[in-house]
Amino acid sequence: xxxxxxxxxxxxxxxxxxxxLTLYLLMGKFCNGPSPSARKTxxxxxxxxxxxxxxxxxxxxxxxxxxxLQTSPGTAIVPENTAADADTDVTLVSVTTAETPLSEDNxxxxxxxxxxxxxxxxxxxxxxxxxxxxxxxxxxxxxxxPWSSMEQxxxxxxxxxxCKANNAVAGANAGEFVNSGSNWxxxxxxxxxxxxxxxxxEPSHGDVMVGFNANHILMVTEVGNMGAxxxxxxxxxxxxxxxxxxxxxxxxxxxxxxKLIINGNPVDLNGKGxxxxxxxxxxxxxxxxxxxxxxDGRGASGHLGATGQDLIxxxxxxxxxxxxxxxxxxxxxxxxxxxxxHTSTYLTYSDSSRRLPTAFIVK
Numbered sequence: 001x002x003x004x005x006x007x008x009x010x011x012x013x014x015x016x017x018x019x020x021l022t023l024y025l026l027m028g029k030f031c032n033g034p035s036p037s038a039r040k041t042x043x044x045x046x047x048x049x050x051x052x053x054x055x056x057x058x059x060x061x062x063x064x065x066x067x068x069l070q071t072s073p074g075t076a077i078v079p080e081n082t083a084a085d086a087d088t089d090v091t092l093v094s095v096t097t098a099e100t101p102l103s104e105d106n107x108x109x110x111x112x113x114x115x116x117x118x119x120x121x122x123x124x125x126x127x128x129x130x131x132x133x134x135x136x137x138x139x140x141x142x143x144x145x146p147w148s149s150m151e152q153x154x155x156x157x158x159x160x161x162x163c164k165a166n167n168a169v170a171g172a173n174a175g176e177f178v179n180s181g182s183n184w185x186x187x188x189x190x191x192x193x194x195x196x197x198x199x200x201x202e203p204s205h206g207d208v209m210v211g212f213n214a215n216h217i218l219m220v221t222e223v224g225n226m227g228a229x230x231x232x233x234x235x236x237x238x239x240x241x242x243x244x245x246x247x248x249x250x251x252x253x254x255x256x257x258x259k260l261i262i263n264g265n266p267v268d269l270n271g272k273g274x275x276x277x278x279x280x281x282x283x284x285x286x287x288x289x290x291x292x293x294x295x296d297g298r299g300a301s302g303h304l305g306a307t308g309q310d311l312i313x314x315x316x317x318x319x320x321x322x323x324x325x326x327x328x329x330x331x332x333x334x335x336x337x338x339x340x341x342h343t344s345t346y347l348t349y350s351d352s353s354r355r356l357p358t359a360f361i362v363k
Contacts, residue, residue, distance in 0.1 A: 086263055087221060088217070088220055088262065090217045093287075111134050115138075121295070126296055127295065127296050130314065131172070131341070132318070135288070136289070138362050142157075142165065155355045156184065156186050157355060157356065159353040162335075169336070170336045170337070171362065172292045173280055173326065173327055173353065173359055174210075174326055175188055175192060176247065176327050185354060186357060188357040189245070190204070192357070193240050201232065203224055203225075203226055203228065204224055208246060208247060209222075209243050210246060210326060211242050213238055216288060217284070218284035219243070223245060244326075246324070248325075257308045258325050259324055259325075260323040261283065261316065261323040263322065269308050269309060275305075278296055278305055278329055279294070279295045279306045279310075279311055279332060280293070285319040285320055293314055333354070
């Protein structure tokens, strides 16, 4: 009996070793193989994940990783990425009322009697759900405030729980958060503003604020170099009501991408955001309509995921004049009308969402 058990364990260990070696060699093939496109996609995908950035360091030096993500030789590089550098021009958005006829910007959207529309989006390597909200005044930020300290074990709320706590009809994950040790979604990263009050104020390199002012206009602004005092001044001067922040730094502390469309101009990603991953982004049309897009990836339904350019293309197609990337990956989730319209690819959250400190909700 013991001998049989030993052989079974040996077989299982051997199988696991073979699978690991096969996976290791396969990933090495992507990193060092003959296809520059496959290499770039694989490296970018790994670097854009929260917990798998280390994988490419097994095969490539930091210099090789950075070189891999640069624009391919012979491709024109825009000297100045004016869209990414610009501030949000609030005059480009004129918020409509519930009685205002639809503009041509969102002619593709057929709203229900409640002013909402849930659309299925299909791309080459992803599927997604796009929620359109005609009245932007219905958008608010839900939080799990008060935050936990780094030593406390305090969970955030799932997207569904954020909605239920506020009697909201819909919601999606919002800003970046701490997810390490015993701290699960109870503490944000960067900045958080709710109802005009700053609840978290620790902007750092790469942070981009994504939120709404008192006129319900989506604001996308670099805040990483402001410092706490500078951000406080910015919030007051610009009447920011609800906001979070997001950034995606690679190993060399370079922001991959957060801004997608600014003042009607798509951001030239210039080799950034080319990885395929689950994504969440938010945008706004010229008539004030808010668009929230959540996509799948990482093998879900056979899909790799969406790239940054995919998000830009969808947002432009539906009329967004401003749009920004939010926390994605296993955080991506969209809740609508009492159920999840889209959830993470991980089994743990296949019928729910991760616990999060913030979520954009629709009242």
